[in-house]
Amino acid sequence: MSEVSLLEAVNMALHHEMEHDPDVVVLGEDVGVNGGVFRATVGLRDKFGFKRVIDTPLAEGLIAGVAVGMATQGLKPVAEFQFQGFIFPGMEQIICQAARMRNRTRGRLACPIVYRSPYGAGIHSPEHHSESIEALFAHIPGLRVVIPSSPKRAYGLLLSAIRCPDPVLFFEPDRIYRSVKSQVDDDGVGLPLDVCYTLRPGRDITVVGWGACLQEILRASAVLAEQDIQCEVIDLATIKPLDMATILASVRKTGRLLVVHEACGSFGVGAEIVARVCEEAATVLKAPPKRLTGVDAAVPYYRNEAYYLIDEQDIVDAARNLMESWT
Numbered sequence: 195m196s197e198v199s200l201l202e203a204v205n206m207a208l209h210h211e212m213e214h215d216p217d218v219v220v221l222g223e224d225v226g227v228n229g230g231v232f233r234a235t236v237g238l239r240d241k242f243g244f245k246r247v248i249d250t251p252l253a254e255g256l257i258a259g260v261a262v263g264m265a266t267q268g269l270k271p272v273a274e275f276q277f278q279g280f281i282f283p284g285m286e287q288i289i290c291q292a293a294r295m296r297n298r299t300r301g302r303l304a305c306p307i308v309y310r311s312p313y314g315a316g317i318h319s320p321e322h323h324s325e326s327i328e329a330l331f332a333h334i335p336g337l338r339v340v341i342p343s344s345p346k347r348a349y350g351l352l353l354s355a356i357r358c359p360d361p362v363l364f365f366e367p368d369r370i371y372r373s374v375k376s377q378v379d380d381d382g383v384g385l386p387l388d389v390c391y392t393l394r395p396g397r398d399i400t401v402v403g404w405g406a407c408l409q410e411i412l413r414a415s416a417v418l419a420e421q422d423i424q425c426e427v428i429d430l431a432t433i434k435p436l437d438m439a440t441i442l443a444s445v446r447k448t449g450r451l452l453v454v455h456e457a458c459g460s461f462g463v464g465a466e467i468v469a470r471v472c473e474e475a476a477t478v479l480k481a482p483p484k485r486l487t488g489v490d491a492a493v494p495y496y497r498n499e500a501y502y503l504i505d506e507q508d509i510v511d512a513a514r515n516l517m518e519s520w521t
Contacts, residue, residue, distance in 0.1 A: 222274030258284030279322030293336030350385030481519030
Protein backbone atom coordinates (compact mmCIF):
# COMPACT_ATOMS: atom_id res chain seq x y z
CA MET A 195 0.00 0.00 0.00
CA SER A 196 1.52 3.31 -1.08
CA GLU A 197 0.93 6.90 0.04
CA VAL A 198 -0.58 8.91 -2.80
CA SER A 199 -2.26 12.26 -3.41
CA LEU A 200 -5.92 12.66 -4.29
CA LEU A 201 -4.88 13.37 -7.89
CA GLU A 202 -2.78 10.21 -8.04
CA ALA A 203 -5.66 8.21 -6.57
CA VAL A 204 -7.92 9.38 -9.41
CA ASN A 205 -5.28 8.32 -11.90
CA MET A 206 -4.94 4.92 -10.18
CA ALA A 207 -8.68 4.32 -10.37
CA LEU A 208 -8.79 5.20 -14.08
CA HIS A 209 -5.85 2.90 -14.82
CA HIS A 210 -7.46 0.05 -12.90
CA GLU A 211 -10.86 0.25 -14.58
CA MET A 212 -9.45 0.67 -18.08
CA GLU A 213 -7.20 -2.34 -17.54
CA HIS A 214 -10.01 -4.55 -16.23
CA ASP A 215 -12.93 -3.32 -18.36
CA PRO A 216 -12.36 -2.78 -22.10
CA ASP A 217 -15.62 -0.81 -22.36
CA VAL A 218 -14.21 2.08 -20.30
CA VAL A 219 -13.05 5.00 -22.44
CA VAL A 220 -11.74 8.42 -21.43
CA LEU A 221 -12.41 11.61 -23.39
CA GLY A 222 -11.91 15.34 -22.93
CA GLU A 223 -9.70 18.29 -23.69
CA ASP A 224 -5.98 17.42 -23.44
CA VAL A 225 -6.64 14.13 -21.61
CA GLY A 226 -4.46 12.13 -24.02
CA VAL A 227 -1.16 13.59 -25.14
CA ASN A 228 -0.87 16.06 -22.25
CA GLY A 229 -2.43 13.84 -19.59
CA GLY A 230 -5.01 16.42 -18.55
CA VAL A 231 -4.76 19.99 -17.25
CA PHE A 232 -3.87 18.68 -13.76
CA ARG A 233 -2.30 15.44 -15.12
CA ALA A 234 -5.11 13.26 -13.80
CA THR A 235 -5.03 11.14 -16.97
CA VAL A 236 -1.27 10.96 -17.42
CA GLY A 237 -0.07 7.64 -18.81
CA LEU A 238 -3.47 6.44 -20.00
CA ARG A 239 -2.96 7.12 -23.71
CA ASP A 240 0.45 5.45 -23.71
CA LYS A 241 -1.01 2.34 -22.11
CA PHE A 242 -4.44 2.07 -23.75
CA GLY A 243 -4.06 3.93 -27.05
CA PHE A 244 -5.78 6.82 -28.80
CA LYS A 245 -9.00 4.87 -29.45
CA ARG A 246 -9.72 4.62 -25.72
CA VAL A 247 -8.14 7.89 -24.56
CA ILE A 248 -9.57 10.56 -26.83
CA ASP A 249 -8.45 14.18 -27.08
CA THR A 250 -11.47 16.28 -28.02
CA PRO A 251 -11.87 19.80 -29.40
CA LEU A 252 -12.54 22.64 -26.96
CA ALA A 253 -16.26 21.92 -27.09
CA GLU A 254 -17.95 20.97 -23.83
CA GLY A 255 -21.32 20.36 -25.48
CA LEU A 256 -19.65 17.88 -27.79
CA ILE A 257 -17.90 16.12 -24.88
CA ALA A 258 -21.15 15.75 -22.93
CA GLY A 259 -23.16 14.66 -25.98
CA VAL A 260 -20.67 12.17 -27.41
CA ALA A 261 -20.47 10.56 -23.98
CA VAL A 262 -24.25 10.01 -24.04
CA GLY A 263 -24.02 8.31 -27.41
CA MET A 264 -21.16 6.10 -26.24
CA ALA A 265 -23.03 5.11 -23.07
CA THR A 266 -26.21 4.11 -24.87
CA GLN A 267 -24.19 1.84 -27.17
CA GLY A 268 -22.46 -0.22 -24.51
CA LEU A 269 -19.39 1.82 -23.61
CA LYS A 270 -18.60 3.37 -20.22
CA PRO A 271 -17.25 6.85 -20.96
CA VAL A 272 -15.40 8.93 -18.41
CA ALA A 273 -15.64 12.48 -19.73
CA GLU A 274 -13.48 15.25 -18.28
CA PHE A 275 -14.29 18.94 -18.13
CA GLN A 276 -11.13 20.92 -17.44
CA PHE A 277 -12.87 23.02 -14.78
CA GLN A 278 -16.36 22.94 -13.32
CA GLY A 279 -16.95 26.48 -14.56
CA PHE A 280 -16.63 25.24 -18.15
CA ILE A 281 -19.39 22.65 -17.81
CA PHE A 282 -22.28 24.98 -18.70
CA PRO A 283 -22.23 24.33 -22.49
CA GLY A 284 -22.63 20.63 -21.71
CA MET A 285 -25.53 21.00 -19.31
CA GLU A 286 -28.18 20.62 -22.01
CA GLN A 287 -26.83 17.18 -22.88
CA ILE A 288 -26.24 16.19 -19.25
CA ILE A 289 -29.66 17.28 -18.01
CA CYS A 290 -31.90 16.71 -21.03
CA GLN A 291 -30.26 13.53 -22.35
CA ALA A 292 -28.06 11.68 -19.83
CA ALA A 293 -30.23 12.26 -16.76
CA ARG A 294 -33.45 11.30 -18.56
CA MET A 295 -32.29 8.37 -20.67
CA ARG A 296 -33.44 5.57 -18.37
CA ASN A 297 -36.85 7.17 -17.83
CA ARG A 298 -37.31 8.18 -21.46
CA THR A 299 -36.62 4.67 -22.73
CA ARG A 300 -38.57 3.02 -19.90
CA GLY A 301 -35.41 1.25 -18.80
CA ARG A 302 -34.40 -0.03 -22.24
CA LEU A 303 -31.25 2.11 -22.24
CA ALA A 304 -28.97 2.96 -19.36
CA CYS A 305 -26.49 5.81 -19.38
CA PRO A 306 -23.33 4.78 -17.50
CA ILE A 307 -21.29 8.00 -17.74
CA VAL A 308 -18.92 9.67 -15.33
CA TYR A 309 -18.50 13.39 -15.91
CA ARG A 310 -15.31 14.35 -14.04
CA SER A 311 -14.23 17.87 -13.21
CA PRO A 312 -11.95 19.67 -10.77
CA TYR A 313 -13.83 22.32 -8.81
CA GLY A 314 -13.57 24.87 -6.05
CA ALA A 315 -11.51 27.88 -5.03
CA GLY A 316 -8.09 28.09 -3.46
CA ILE A 317 -5.80 27.66 -6.48
CA HIS A 318 -5.48 31.38 -7.31
CA SER A 319 -7.48 31.22 -10.54
CA PRO A 320 -10.28 33.38 -12.00
CA GLU A 321 -13.86 32.70 -10.97
CA HIS A 322 -14.74 30.28 -13.80
CA HIS A 323 -11.91 28.04 -12.59
CA SER A 324 -13.03 28.27 -8.96
CA GLU A 325 -16.77 27.69 -8.82
CA SER A 326 -18.67 25.27 -6.59
CA ILE A 327 -21.96 24.55 -8.33
CA GLU A 328 -22.76 21.04 -7.10
CA ALA A 329 -26.23 22.18 -6.00
CA LEU A 330 -27.25 22.85 -9.63
CA PHE A 331 -26.80 19.20 -10.52
CA ALA A 332 -28.14 17.86 -7.23
CA HIS A 333 -31.49 19.41 -8.17
CA ILE A 334 -31.81 17.25 -11.30
CA PRO A 335 -33.59 13.86 -11.11
CA GLY A 336 -31.55 11.07 -12.64
CA LEU A 337 -28.10 12.40 -11.71
CA ARG A 338 -25.77 11.33 -8.95
CA VAL A 339 -23.34 13.90 -7.58
CA VAL A 340 -20.21 12.62 -5.84
CA ILE A 341 -17.38 14.61 -4.23
CA PRO A 342 -14.38 12.88 -2.62
CA SER A 343 -12.47 14.48 0.23
CA SER A 344 -9.43 12.21 0.49
CA PRO A 345 -7.27 9.99 -1.75
CA LYS A 346 -8.86 6.80 -0.42
CA ARG A 347 -12.37 8.01 -1.10
CA ALA A 348 -11.36 9.44 -4.48
CA TYR A 349 -10.08 6.00 -5.52
CA GLY A 350 -12.97 3.96 -4.18
CA LEU A 351 -15.77 6.31 -5.15
CA LEU A 352 -14.47 6.79 -8.69
CA LEU A 353 -14.33 3.02 -9.20
CA SER A 354 -17.95 2.75 -8.06
CA ALA A 355 -18.99 5.73 -10.18
CA ILE A 356 -17.55 4.13 -13.32
CA ARG A 357 -19.35 0.88 -12.50
CA CYS A 358 -22.66 2.67 -11.84
CA PRO A 359 -25.27 2.15 -14.59
CA ASP A 360 -26.47 5.76 -14.37
CA PRO A 361 -24.76 9.15 -14.94
CA VAL A 362 -22.52 10.45 -12.16
CA LEU A 363 -21.10 13.95 -11.75
CA PHE A 364 -17.74 13.39 -10.05
CA PHE A 365 -16.32 16.66 -8.77
CA GLU A 366 -12.74 16.66 -7.49
CA PRO A 367 -11.61 19.42 -5.05
CA ASP A 368 -8.54 20.78 -6.81
CA ARG A 369 -7.39 22.71 -3.73
CA ILE A 370 -6.35 19.41 -2.15
CA TYR A 371 -5.34 17.58 -5.33
CA ARG A 372 -1.70 17.40 -4.23
CA SER A 373 -1.67 18.72 -0.67
CA VAL A 374 -3.45 15.76 0.95
CA LYS A 375 -1.83 12.33 0.86
CA SER A 376 -2.74 8.99 2.42
CA GLN A 377 -2.23 5.31 1.88
CA VAL A 378 -4.35 3.79 -0.89
CA ASP A 379 -4.26 0.14 -1.89
CA ASP A 380 -4.76 -0.30 -5.65
CA ASP A 381 -6.97 -3.34 -5.11
CA GLY A 382 -9.95 -2.41 -7.27
CA VAL A 383 -12.34 -2.31 -4.29
CA GLY A 384 -14.95 0.39 -4.73
CA LEU A 385 -16.55 2.37 -1.93
CA PRO A 386 -20.34 2.50 -1.76
CA LEU A 387 -22.10 5.45 -3.31
CA ASP A 388 -25.10 7.15 -1.69
CA VAL A 389 -23.71 6.97 1.85
CA CYS A 390 -21.99 9.37 4.25
CA TYR A 391 -18.74 8.60 6.05
CA THR A 392 -18.31 9.40 9.73
CA LEU A 393 -14.71 10.59 10.03
CA ARG A 394 -14.74 11.45 13.73
CA PRO A 395 -17.22 10.41 16.44
CA GLY A 396 -18.54 13.04 18.83
CA ARG A 397 -21.25 13.80 21.36
CA ASP A 398 -21.83 17.56 21.16
CA ILE A 399 -22.18 18.80 17.58
CA THR A 400 -22.75 17.13 14.22
CA VAL A 401 -20.60 18.83 11.58
CA VAL A 402 -21.38 17.94 7.96
CA GLY A 403 -19.15 18.87 5.03
CA TRP A 404 -17.68 17.60 1.79
CA GLY A 405 -14.72 18.10 -0.51
CA ALA A 406 -11.81 20.29 0.53
CA CYS A 407 -13.71 21.78 3.49
CA LEU A 408 -13.21 18.54 5.40
CA GLN A 409 -9.57 19.50 5.98
CA GLU A 410 -10.55 22.65 7.87
CA ILE A 411 -13.39 20.82 9.64
CA LEU A 412 -11.09 18.10 10.97
CA ARG A 413 -8.49 20.62 12.15
CA ALA A 414 -11.19 22.71 13.83
CA SER A 415 -12.61 19.61 15.49
CA ALA A 416 -9.22 18.84 16.99
CA VAL A 417 -9.03 22.37 18.41
CA LEU A 418 -12.56 22.11 19.80
CA ALA A 419 -11.76 18.76 21.40
CA GLU A 420 -9.09 20.51 23.46
CA GLN A 421 -11.91 22.77 24.72
CA ASP A 422 -14.04 19.70 25.58
CA ILE A 423 -16.38 20.17 22.60
CA GLN A 424 -16.63 16.87 20.76
CA CYS A 425 -17.68 17.17 17.10
CA GLU A 426 -19.03 14.26 15.10
CA VAL A 427 -17.63 14.92 11.62
CA ILE A 428 -19.54 13.55 8.63
CA ASP A 429 -18.24 13.54 5.07
CA LEU A 430 -21.29 13.74 2.82
CA ALA A 431 -19.33 12.19 -0.12
CA THR A 432 -22.45 11.62 -2.22
CA ILE A 433 -24.32 14.90 -2.52
CA LYS A 434 -27.21 13.35 -4.41
CA PRO A 435 -28.89 11.18 -3.23
CA LEU A 436 -28.44 12.35 0.35
CA ASP A 437 -27.81 9.77 3.06
CA MET A 438 -30.09 11.43 5.58
CA ALA A 439 -30.26 8.33 7.78
CA THR A 440 -26.64 8.80 8.88
CA ILE A 441 -27.05 12.54 9.41
CA LEU A 442 -30.30 12.18 11.37
CA ALA A 443 -28.85 9.46 13.58
CA SER A 444 -25.96 11.75 14.45
CA VAL A 445 -28.17 14.79 15.11
CA ARG A 446 -30.41 12.72 17.37
CA LYS A 447 -27.27 11.93 19.39
CA THR A 448 -25.73 15.42 19.49
CA GLY A 449 -28.77 17.71 19.21
CA ARG A 450 -26.80 20.27 17.22
CA LEU A 451 -26.01 20.61 13.50
CA LEU A 452 -23.43 22.68 11.63
CA VAL A 453 -23.18 22.34 7.83
CA VAL A 454 -20.04 23.71 6.19
CA HIS A 455 -19.65 24.20 2.45
CA GLU A 456 -17.61 26.36 0.11
CA ALA A 457 -20.47 27.07 -2.31
CA CYS A 458 -22.62 30.14 -1.73
CA GLY A 459 -25.31 29.75 0.88
CA SER A 460 -28.54 30.60 -0.95
CA PHE A 461 -30.40 27.56 -2.28
CA GLY A 462 -27.42 25.34 -1.50
CA VAL A 463 -26.99 21.77 -0.33
CA GLY A 464 -26.64 22.99 3.24
CA ALA A 465 -30.13 24.47 3.11
CA GLU A 466 -31.52 21.12 2.00
CA ILE A 467 -29.82 19.27 4.84
CA VAL A 468 -31.00 21.79 7.43
CA ALA A 469 -34.57 21.67 6.07
CA ARG A 470 -34.73 17.89 6.26
CA VAL A 471 -33.32 17.83 9.78
CA CYS A 472 -35.89 20.41 10.90
CA GLU A 473 -38.67 18.37 9.27
CA GLU A 474 -37.63 15.03 10.72
CA ALA A 475 -35.76 15.72 13.95
CA ALA A 476 -36.83 19.16 15.20
CA THR A 477 -37.84 17.87 18.63
CA VAL A 478 -34.31 16.69 19.48
CA LEU A 479 -32.55 19.92 18.52
CA LYS A 480 -30.80 21.76 21.35
CA ALA A 481 -30.03 24.77 19.13
CA PRO A 482 -31.12 26.07 15.71
CA PRO A 483 -29.10 24.37 12.92
CA LYS A 484 -26.44 26.59 11.39
CA ARG A 485 -24.88 26.87 7.91
CA LEU A 486 -21.36 28.16 7.38
CA THR A 487 -20.97 28.81 3.66
CA GLY A 488 -19.38 30.89 0.97
CA VAL A 489 -20.92 34.29 0.32
CA ASP A 490 -23.44 34.95 -2.43
CA ALA A 491 -20.86 36.38 -4.80
CA ALA A 492 -18.47 35.24 -7.50
CA VAL A 493 -15.21 33.83 -6.21
CA PRO A 494 -12.82 36.81 -5.99
CA TYR A 495 -9.38 37.03 -7.55
CA TYR A 496 -6.59 35.37 -5.62
CA ARG A 497 -5.63 38.33 -3.42
CA ASN A 498 -9.07 38.19 -1.81
CA GLU A 499 -9.60 34.43 -1.93
CA ALA A 500 -8.81 34.06 1.75
CA TYR A 501 -11.78 36.29 2.61
CA TYR A 502 -14.08 34.01 0.61
CA LEU A 503 -12.85 30.62 1.82
CA ILE A 504 -13.93 29.23 5.19
CA ASP A 505 -11.03 28.67 7.52
CA GLU A 506 -10.44 26.67 10.68
CA GLN A 507 -11.20 29.59 13.00
CA ASP A 508 -14.54 30.26 11.28
CA ILE A 509 -15.60 26.71 12.07
CA VAL A 510 -14.37 26.89 15.66
CA ASP A 511 -16.32 30.11 16.22
CA ALA A 512 -19.51 28.71 14.63
CA ALA A 513 -19.33 25.57 16.75
CA ARG A 514 -18.79 27.54 19.95
CA ASN A 515 -21.78 29.74 19.10
CA LEU A 516 -23.90 26.65 18.64
CA MET A 517 -22.85 25.34 22.05
CA GLU A 518 -23.86 28.66 23.61
CA SER A 519 -27.31 28.72 21.93
CA TRP A 520 -30.48 27.74 23.77
CA THR A 521 -30.88 24.20 25.02
